[in-house]
Amino acid sequence: MDEQGEVKVKNPWHRPAVIFLTVFIVLGIIIMVSISVVQNKPLVKKYKYGIVLDAGSSHTSVYIYEWPAEKENNTGMVQQLHTCNVKGKGISSYSADPDGAGKSLHECMMEAKNKIPANRHSETPVYLGATAGMRLLMMENEAASEKVLASVEDSLKTYPFSYQGARIISGQEEGAFGWITVNYLSKNLNKPTGTLGALDLGGASTQITFVPQQEIETNDNSIDFRLYGNDYHLYTHSFLCYGKDQALKLSMSLKLESTHIADKTKPIELRDPCFHPGYNFTKIAQSFFDTPCINGVNLPTGIISHVGLGNWSQCQQSIRKVFNITYCAYSKCSFNGVFQPSVDGKFGAFSAFFFVMDFLNLTSDSLDGTKQRLAKYCSTPWKEIVEQYPQIKQKYLSEYCFSGTYILTLLEDGYSFTSDNWKDIRFIKKIGDSDAGWTLGYMLNLTNMIPAEAQDTPLMPYGGYITFMLLFTLLILVLLLMVFIYFRRSTRQAQKDII
Known part of the structure; x- marks a missing residue:
């Protein structure tokens, strides 16, 4: 009796073409998953930091600011990260003991050291601005004021930051930077809408700053800024001794x-x-x-x-x-013969304006x-x-x-x-998480001198990423379809061979 030979059917999965397509598909899926993970991973934001010390007449505060390394219209997006109030009185009270002025800053500067990442210490600028208290000391005893400033300078240089200077800022600067702060925090600087006027009251001086509707009749009361691509012509005046x-x-x-x-x-x-x-x-x-x-x-x-x-x-x-209103050499004055345009628009009143009126519960009354x-x-x-x-x-x-x-x-x-425009005054302490005051405006202005860094970017643009994923998915589907068709034909052929 003749033996019927066995018919061996080759497994279609073992064919070279099928193996190649399968490997290609698996690799494609792995590549797609990998690209998706890399593309959508959270980006590590790069921040820069700055420290501004507000050496006021009654106390000193240390403000730490941070902003993304990229800039918007050549102005850094600055936010307040931390604030520390120095124990004791202002640095002007150390006229008889200048060394004590520098030592008083130690505790707050150590806080700053701990708050700012160590890898950013060497590039973090430190500025100290002394206001009306030191202006008065300069008037009274210039030698003593210089010794106090030298003391804080020597102290600030001992910390691992980039010391940029300690100086007495003018009343005009104090008023103007306060105006920048309230308008920056209120998001008015990059909008075509009107700006807020700024009213600042300290222990030794008071400042008023706003964009006037009429011509400023004296250069002593004007200052210009360019922020977020816009130019601002401000009226500002600081009254020393009227804090x-x-x-x-x-x-x-x-x-x-x-x-x-x-x-x-x-x-x-x-x-x-x-x-x-x-x-x-x-x-x-x-x-x-x-x-x-x-x-x-x-x-x-x-x-x-x-x-x-x-x-x-x-x-x-x-x-x-205490206000002398008996004379005015201009079309309009506030007091003491100082020119002032009409107070038009809305105003933000901060520092002692807020603290006093808030205590008295008078921040929203007529x-x-x-x-x-x-x-x-x-x-x-x-x-x-x-x-x-x-x-x-x-x-x-x-x-x-x-x-x-x-x-x-x-x-x-x-x-x-x-009584008609009293309601236009808003007494404010903070806007968002940042204190109203001149220091943020000072830091904001100074960021124009700090070079920007390149931002970490995704692997590819969002539109390109979506297009790539769609095309690659379509390719894999086509390959899967080809494998399915090839496998089906191979199976049918094997069944014919058996018959």
Whole structure:
């Protein structure tokens, strides 16, 4: 009997063409997955950092800013990362101990060292700007002010940052950079809409800055900036000695000058309508009025018995005397003969403007309502005020009646705000996560001098990535279809061979 030979059918998966296509498809899938992972991985953002020290009259604050290494219209996108308040008074208080000024910065500068990545330390610029407190010290004792600045300079050079200088900035700069800050934070600089005016109040000076609707009649009150491709022509003025602390001394010195002293052997009684009824403290005249802001005033020496009366209307009348409005050589003035255009548009009021009015809960009231509530607050007995705010030091607590009345009088009588545009003033502490003040504007302006870095970019543009993935997917589908057709034909052929 003849043996029927076995028919061996070759497995179509073992054919070279099928093996090649299968390997190609698997590799294609691996490539697609790999490209997708690389393309869509989170990009590591590169940041630059800057440190600005605000050496004010009453204290020093250290601000740390960060911004992406890329720029927008040649201006870095700066944000506040961290702030640290230096313990103690401002650096101008170290005139008798200059070395102490530099040492006082150590704790906050160490915080900055820890906050900023170590690989960025050497390229992080550090700037110290001293304001009105140091301007006054410069007027009073230039040698002492230079020693204080030398002390902070020596101190800042010991840290691993790029020290760029410590200097006394002008009042004009302080006002202008404050204007940049509030408009940057409000996102007005890269829009065609109107800008915010800036109102800044410190302990020793106050600044007003805005884009006027009329011509600026004196170059002393103008400054120009170019930011985000736009040019800005600003009116700005800084009134030295008209911060709230110095204004208090000015006002009290004028009251003392007019006080009748019957017996010079007894303490001088200063009856003050700007302090609460029941307030009664003794002060040493010479130490309290030791400031270059008080010139030509015949002040008594010795002990002063400071007695509060709590009469708001009399308080405002006494404050008005610190503003000289008797002459003006221009078409329009604020006070002390200083040119000022009409205050048009909206304004952001920050620093002491905010802190005082926020404490008094007067940040959103009308002008008339502000006056009424201030009058009620000032007439509140001192004992009740102390009981109501036990956590606040009595020195600061006692001055809120004066400070609130001074702010209202400065804005209304000094800058000519009225009940009609009072609502255009917005009292602000922060916008977003950044403090309103001159330091951010200063840092923002300085970033124009800091070179940009190339941004990390995806493997390919988004449109190209989508096109590539679609074409590659289509190719794999075509290959799969070819494998399927080839496999099907091979199977049919094998079945015919068996039959």
